[in-house]
Amino acid sequence: EAQTFSWGSKRKTPELEWCSVVSRYTVTTVESSVWNQLPITKEAAFEVDLPSSAFISNFTITSNGKVYMAQVKERAAARKIYDAAKKQGKTAGLREIEKFRVAVSVPSGTQMLFSLTYEELLPRRLGRYELSLGLRPGQLVQNLTVDVSITERTGISFIRVLPLKTNRLLSNTAQGDTDAPSSTHVEQQACCARVHYSPTLQQQNSISSKGLNADFIIQYDVDLRDLLGEVQVYDGYFVHYFAPRGLPVVPKDVIFVIDVSGSMIGTKIKQTKQAMSTILEDLREGDHFNIITFSDKVHTWKKGRTVRATRQNVRDAKDFVKRIIAEGWTNINAALLSAAQLISPSSSSSSNHLSSRRVPLVIFLTDGEATIGVTAGDTILSNAKKALGSASLFGLAFGDDADFLLLKRLALDNRGVARMVYEDTDAALQLKGFYDEVASPLLSDIQLSYLDDQAFDITRSLFPNYFQGSELVVTGKVKPGVKDLKVSMSAIDSKKEVKFENDVLASHIKGNGRISSFVHRLWAYFTIKELLLAKLNTTDPATQRLLADKATNLSLKYNFVTPFTSLVVVKPDAAEAAQTPTTTAATITTTATTTATTKISVAGAGKKPFQPGGS
Numbered sequence: 001e002a003q004t005f006s007w008g009s010k011r012k013t014p015e016l017e018w019c020s021v022v023s024r025y026t027v028t029t030v031e032s033s034v035w036n037q038l039p040i041t042k043e044a045a046f047e048v049d050l051p052s053s054a055f056i057s058n059f060t061i062t063s064n065g066k067v068y069m070a071q072v073k074e075r076a077a078a079r080k081i082y083d084a085a086k087k088q089g090k091t092a093g094l095r096e097i098e099k100f101r102v103a104v105s106v107p108s109g110t111q112m113l114f115s116l117t118y119e120e121l122l123p124r125r126l127g128r129y130e131l132s133l134g135l136r137p138g139q140l141v142q143n144l145t146v147d148v149s150i151t152e153r154t155g156i157s158f159i160r161v162l163p164l165k166t167n168r169l170l171s172n173t174a175q176g177d178t179d180a181p182s183s184t185h186v187e188q189q190a191c192c193a194r195v196h197y198s199p200t201l202q203q204q205n206s207i208s209s210k211g212l213n214a215d216f217i218i219q220y221d222v223d224l225r226d227l228l229g230e231v232q233v234y235d236g237y238f239v240h241y242f243a244p245r246g247l248p249v250v251p252k253d254v255i256f257v258i259d260v261s262g263s264m265i266g267t268k269i270k271q272t273k274q275a276m277s278t279i280l281e282d283l284r285e286g287d288h289f290n291i292i293t294f295s296d297k298v299h300t301w302k303k304g305r306t307v308r309a310t311r312q313n314v315r316d317a318k319d320f321v322k323r324i325i326a327e328g329w330t331n332i333n334a335a336l337l338s339a340a341q342l343i344s345p346s347s348s349s350s351s352n353h354l355s356s357r358r359v360p361l362v363i364f365l366t367d368g369e370a371t372i373g374v375t376a377g378d379t380i381l382s383n384a385k386k387a388l389g390s391a392s393l394f395g396l397a398f399g400d401d402a403d404f405l406l407l408k409r410l411a412l413d414n415r416g417v418a419r420m421v422y423e424d425t426d427a428a429l430q431l432k433g434f435y436d437e438v439a440s441p442l443l444s445d446i447q448l449s450y451l452d453d454q455a456f457d458i459t460r461s462l463f464p465n466y467f468q469g470s471e472l473v474v475t476g477k478v479k480p481g482v483k484d485l486k487v488s489m490s491a492i493d494s495k496k497e498v499k500f501e502n503d504v505l506a507s508h509i510k511g512n513g514r515i516s517s518f519v520h521r522l523w524a525y526f527t528i529k530e531l532l533l534a535k536l537n538t539t540d541p542a543t544q545r546l547l548a549d550k551a552t553n554l555s556l557k558y559n560f561v562t563p564f565t566s567l568v569v570v571k572p573d574a575a576e577a578a579q580t581p582t583t584t585a586a587t588i589t590t591t592a593t594t595t596a597t598t599k600i601s602v603a604g605a606g607k608k609p610f611q612p613g614g615s
């Protein structure tokens with residue numbers, strides 16, 4: 001049984017040869033072929049790990065010259081199956097990843113080619129974009145090729161390939177390496193780069209005799225000299241990347257709210273204390289902070305206000321953290337209200353005291369559901385919204401038992417984002433990593449505007465915060481004939497309100513094919529993501545239905561597998577259609593952060609209809 005496995009762009013046109021990432025928009029195609037040289041029929045499984053923020057846009061099986069193309073269909077009443085899949089995925093310990101799996105019986109002497117394409121927009125975090133490709137062929141393979149090309153119009157400032165990552169831990173790499181895996185070639189020019197990785201059998205064997213089981217990770221960043229960012233227009237669509245560099249950091253008023261209920265006992269509380277200790281040391285002198293711990297009762301470190309991050313205060317806070325003991329129930333409502341009381345009104349961005357402005361942030365960590373006090377989600381949400389005012393709330397769901405949905409809705413309501421922290425040995429690093437993303441606010445209340453008579457169907461363009469190292473993205477349509485898009489921005493920086501205007505930014509992309517049409521697909525991708533978020537952010541059933549309808553229509557039009565659609569595969573061995581609920585509750589927001597997660601496995605075997613998690 002020979003197997004070839006190749007990863008990269010499919011060369012149909014010379015253009016494609018050089019491009020799978022165009023302006024952060026990534027189209028990845030995974031191809032794998034099996035040739036059954038045994039005298040008997042064998043089952044072959046095609047498995048791909050893909051980022052949960054990605055949408056699948058094509059899947060084909062080619063057998064005996066015949067192409068079986070999967071179809072994206074409206075998702076009908078598959079909700080139950082999906083929930084089951086979600087549960088199943090949870091035990092697999094996957095992070096922000098979904099598993100796509102299809103198994104097919106391959107008759108003796110037959111060759112079969114699987115090809116899966118998915119698309120995603122790479123978010124900028126901590127000053128870089130990260131492209132992660134899972135290489136898990138399950139055996140040593142003859143032809144294993146990774147071929148990535150990146151085109152960025154404003155220039156690539158750096159690109160690096162990390163050592164192979166052999167498990168999900170942030171800290172883990174193959175054999176403690178610090179270099180790119182051998183046989184990696186990186187070619188870099190001003191505006192494009194190409195990465196090629198093709199390990200021989202021996203090289204694969206030296207990593208593991210069972211074949212590669214790792215992530216191949218590329219990090220890069222772009223040059224962006226214009227304060228207003230970059231605008232690209234193509235065929236009636238535009239995308240605007242906004243990520244000004246070199247602005248001064250605005251001090252923050254940060255309140256850490258930490259769940260110390262009984263379920264935190266043991267490793268989780270130990271890791272939280274460890275993370276808090278490094279986070280406290282990283283506070284800047286101009287920052288103010290406070291710490292709240294909560295279980296049935298709420299305990300505030302410094303009563304009534306936040307304190308300056310002087311050395312002495314940081315030392316005292318670290319002592320306080322050391323003494324934390326976990327026990328009791330979980331009173332989320334009371335904890336949020338206590339946090340709100342500490343936010344000083346003068347730190348609010350709408351105040352007149354801009355010269356002493358601080359950005360109010362609440363970092364809320366919990367590993368469970370509300371079990372005491374107010375426990376109804378909707379009541380907690382409305383109480384928090386009333387109390388928190390203009391503070392941004394960042395929700396960290398520690399482990400699978402946390403009420404991630406509630407945290408997501410809290411964050412949506414309160415100018416923040418929510419993240420999962422996975423229960424694992426690197427949880428402290430995950431916590432610190434998230435803090436780093438929001439540690440340096442640069443601008444608040446950013447409004448990006450486009451002349452009304454030029455642009456329409458625009459995605460979100462008002463953002464609560466812009467953090468160092470992140471990027472805000474807006475996309476929309478432009479009226480026919482519009483040559484240059486007039487862009488303006490207003491925001492509040494460290495001291496004052498700032499306004500900028502510019503009208504010569506838009507670069508029109510010429511030509512056709514995937515390079516230029518990416519703007520169009522990116523608009524659809526982004527709009528669907530926003531519809532998903534908006535649906536989560538409303539409780540009105542009629543509005544939810546309308547949003548779901550719009551998202552369904554767009555998903556079908558662009559052939560995206562989203563929570564509203566299913567992939568229907570006709571397999572060569574069972575020429576019967578079956579539903580594969582490949583779904584995601586993923587959220588992507590245009591601010592610094594969030595890709596949230598659901599872990600799903602999609603499986604199928606023989607003639608049975610696909611059952612997630614089966615096989």
Ligand SMILES: *[C@@H]1O[C@H](CO)[C@@H](O)[C@H](O)[C@H]1NC(C)=O
Pocket residue numbers: 057058059060067069115559
């Ligand atoms: C999907 O892939 C097949 C085979 O590679 C190709 O013929 C087809 O045009 C693709 N479909 C879409 C919607 O891109």
Ligand SMILES: *[C@@H]1O[C@H](CO)[C@@H](O)[C@H](O)[C@H]1NC(C)=O
Pocket residue numbers: 002004142143
């Ligand atoms: C590996 O790829 C090369 C070039 O694409 C091809 O000529 C060769 O037949 C492949 N080898 C196997 C074992 O499939």
Ligand SMILES: *[C@@H]1O[C@H](CO)[C@@H](O)[C@H](O)[C@H]1NC(C)=O
Pocket residue numbers: 412413414533534537
């Ligand atoms: C969610 O809805 C609330 C109003 O209920 C609104 O204030 C908030 O901005 C919305 N969040 C997003 C991200 O649209």
Ligand SMILES: *[C@@H]1O[C@H](CO)[C@@H](O)[C@H](O)[C@H]1NC(C)=O
Pocket residue numbers: 546549550553
């Ligand atoms: C979705 O498409 C259907 C069928 O084309 C159409 O009837 C419906 O109005 C569309 N819904 C929305 C919200 O665009």
